[in-house]
Amino acid sequence: MAEVPVLSVQHLVKRFGGLTATDDLNLEVLPGELHALIGPNGAGKTTAIGQIMGEITPDRGRILFMGEEVTRLSAPARVARGLARTFQITQLLEDDTAEANVALAVQARAGHSFRFWRDASRDARLLEPARAALEEAGLPRARWALPVADISHGERKQLELAVALASRPRMLLLDEPMAGLGASESLRMTEVLRRLKGRIPMLLVEHDMDAVFSLADRCSVLVYGHCIACDTPDGIRHDPQVRAAYLSEEEAV
Amino acid sequence: MTLNRRGLLASGAALGLGAASLARPALAQAAPLKIGMITTLSGAGGYIGQDIRDAFMLAMEMEGGKLGGTPIQLLVEDDGFRPGQGKQVAERFMKNERVKLLTGIIFSNILGAVVGDVLDAGGIYVSPNASPSNLAGKECHKNFWSVAWQNDSLHESAGQLANNLGQKKMFILAPNYQAGRDALTGFKRLYKGQVAGEVYTRLDQTDYAAEMAQIRAAAPDGVYQFHPGGLGISFLRQYVQAGLLSNIPMTLASPSMDATTLAAVGDAAVGINLTSQWNSDLDVPASKRFVAAFQAKYNRIPTFYAQQSFDTALAIGAALKGTGGKVDDTEAFYRAMKPANFESTRGKFAFGANNHPIQDWWAIKVENVSGKPALVSKDRVLTNHGDVYAAQCKF
């Protein structure tokens, strides 16, 4: 392959006590690609994202970002190289406004924050990029000035995305951005992601199969921490192994 | 005689949230003389403060609310065992209540925070207890009086007693704070024998098992320890429990064996030797009257602290008689106070050049008196004993 993958995960292993959460995981995300990571509940998708982001240390294996090894780097160091993530359970600053949440991400991207004097809430250098990111993530303007605690679940998901975008990432890790959204909210989120597609490579963890199949360039299927298939959405749809995995999940439930 | 409690004075004054609310009207002509008592009423030292307060009030009551013929209004307040709070109380006494004469402090660290202000503002302080060496020596002051003892002399007398008892090898212990270190220094000043071990305990320590083991290992002729209040109770009880008292006799200074401590230790304390400037069985008429009145009023045996406070009230009374109830002229007060013209419960009492006591020290032994352990006075250990710091004092 001529193209250097944006992200390359090689032979990743993570155990929690006797449980193998990530089992010899291999994964590649190519430039401009929207790569979906799917699998039944408990397949180890969030754990994988945590390891790629540097929040969880893998027991074995390597992670390469933009061709360089980042396995031993801390989460902030990986962010500095251009990784950004959203959380399945939103991690937002609840007391602050939506705008302030995004502005903080802009600020984090703008170098050190040992600035003690100027009022950050009136700093155009923070506010303008923040508003652009909010716009891009599709959060309605009327909600920008509200404290996070007062906005809806769907809006929080959009805000998560805006925060991630504000750090001008070279790659996005999206952990179930549609989880808990209503049908129309899901569609809106799908549209937002579609607009981003091509510009920013993305690794998308998602259970909403309609969204996954309409957005993804390729899908990897994770079962018991191991990648059992990686193909185009069409290929995945007809893969017998994948069907078996999902069926056994159904039976188990 | 009333135990005046401050009103809501200045309660709303925090940072101008509201200006001071209930200001007092100007003093009426025949108002009684105000004496400010700052003492420790809360926490572990609280019982000492209670004795100091009660004995002072008793002295006033025995004279019909007066001292030396002057009607007295006693203002009492808790320092909470905190220097800052003590200072705050002193400041309010002096500024708001126009108090010139203060007393009552037990602990030397609180005295340290308070006394400078009192003296600098032209006030008079008469100490019923705390008397650290600096105030007896270089930093002595014409308006600072001690009616208790200078810390060191308390322990010098114990050192002398150990000599008298023929104890050749002593193990000595005290808490690691100024008064504790002064205690061991003082003890060693007159003690002629060998010091088998010198240990500083912690001021917040309650378990002395480690020290007991060290004492047993050192096998001395005797033990001298200075642990005031609750500390002393713990120490003594554990000494008894460790089976040490029957083998190694103990010598003490009065703060480690007051009536409260004795009640706590009980029969086991029999045989302990101590020194004191006073004891409840002293054959002194003033003392007998005091002990009887105190027991009648409060239904407990007065401690040394109570006696010191009682004498403090009497000393102040004598000075007031001399000045006609005035305290504004400190020079006149000094002249009236210095002769110590009062009938001390100790029998003999005089002020030295540094305004600290010159007095006799008594050997006291814990004995069984009609089935109950009691402090029984023996011989004089020291006569007309002052302190070594007086020589450094120049007014």
Place this chain on the structure above:
Amino acid sequence: MALLLEQLLNGVQLGVTLFLLAAGLTLVFGIMGVINLAHGSLYMVGAYAAAVAASATGSAIVALLSGLAAAAGVGMVVEYVVLRRLYARDHLDQVLATFGLILFFNEGMVLLFGRQPLFVNVPEALRGTVRVLPGVDYPIYRVAIIAVGLLVALGLYLLIQRTRVGMLVRAGATHREMVRALGVDVRLLYTLVFGLGALLAGLAGVMTGPILSVQVGMGEQILILTFVVVVIGGIGSVRGALFGAVLVGLVDTVLRAYVPGLLRQVMEGSEADALGAGLASMGVYLLMALVLLVKPRGLFPAHA
């Protein structure tokens, strides 16, 4: 040698007393997530109740039972009236509220029993000393304390490992949410656990009564040391509390006994003693800092 042995016994005895306090504190801490500064007050309540009962009846058994009952009773009332409302709050609110409780209990004891320290005699049967080893006479009472403490440790172990309540306690310490989700009457469990913690604190108070003086403020003197034990041992771990307590007891006792002597070799006597006493006091805190720097969650973290 005999001296060292006696000092080690002293350390164990202090450790065992600390364990009784720390066991309750660590369970309350680990299961309910409550920082209870008033734990020392329960110790004081136990000691006072025993002292008052002993002087009224002269019976050691009655004193013991009154102390335990008073501490557990007061503990459960406090849990029911105050702490229950604080489980969902942050630690700071708990600190402020339980600090208020300390003031209330301390001054309440002054109002009830006065400022004079109370005292309890060692029960007749436990007076005197016993030769634990050749050349080492040790007070029987302290041996008894060590024995009771170790028995309590064994009892707690069996309770926690072998019973259904213990299962819930264990689960509560590690997976709080899960226990709530299981439909267990968490409120009752909490009250019982708090009562058990208070009972142990009361037991410590009853047993130390004859050694120390029973007085207002005795709870705070030992409270900080108890927290040190809990943090060193690992929050929520009873096993950690036992190891932490004995470790703290040994370190404190041995430093106190030997540091001044060592310093005397290099400096003048009274200076060495003064500095040594200070250094020995710092020792326990130094130990905690070192443990936390190496193992930030204590020696036996329950949330492993």
Place this chain on the structure above:
Amino acid sequence: MHKMLRDERAWAVALLLLAALIPVVAPMLDSPATVGLATRIVIYAIAASSLNLILGHAGLVSFGHAAYFGLGGYAVGILYAHYSSGEPFLGFIPGSNDLLVTMPVAIIVGGIGAAIIGALSFRTAGVQFIMITLAFAQMLYFLFVSLKAYGGDDGLAIRRVAPVLGMNLRDAATLFWICLGLLAVWLFLMDRIARSRFGRVLAGVRQGERRMAALGVRTYFYKLVAFVIAGMGAAMAGALMVNYLRFVSPDMMAWTKSGEMMIMVILGGLGTLLGPVIGAGVLVTLEYTLSGLTEHWQFIEGPILLLVVLFARGGLMGAVRRLAGRRVPAPEAVPHGELPQAQKPLGEALPEAVRHG
């Protein structure tokens, strides 16, 4: 106008201006000692406000803040002791009795102390952080207790302080105005910091360390710098307290003092500008008033504190704001049951892993 009334800064200015009148009004009401009380409140307000920077804004519960208060105090006390004895400190640092010298030294000493203690303590989080800060403060406490040369437990008295720029510090009103001026400067600084980029990072640390890591912020040094600034503020307050008391003792760094400062902040309202000031004022005044009413004042104070916790969430400032009909942000400094920071990612990953098996 209405908007101005809601602005905490406007209230702060009004409060400080009103307070400046105390030395004028107090003697008129025949209560000159109120100036001393107010001085104590102002000094505690600075200390509490400094603690609020880490406790309220960044949600870092330090249980050893009195250590820096005491360090500042001892810096002044020790310099004075060497000034009066004429022997230089450590053989080469001359003593001083000039506040213009001792105050900066105190602030620097407090800052260095906080830097060392903070650098080590921030290796832990949560309850362990609370306890390790307490441990270091206790070590300092016992160190000063055993320093015989500086009075040990009995402390050091400071008898004569040099005038500052011609002002006599022994004059109660002058000292009060100096303290009040420094409080004003300090509050101004705190307000700027809270609104600055640095302050935004602290707010992020309080509300979600995990989010901050995902934003690429290494929080360690921000926490440390906040800790040092707070330590310097406490040291400044300590230096002022020693000038006011003319006395310094280890009591200033006892754990109970750290507790009192925490209570002032919580009582007033975490993370607010005026909360610590109000908290200091109310607590000191309450103790002062109650202890004047009855010697059993603690019996009343305890339940009052309890009631404030139970019924006034967000402290007194929270109550005031609720009365004013404003939403109260209730900063959860240490969320209940929170796992230590190092374990958090695992905490989220675990349930999935558990279900896996």
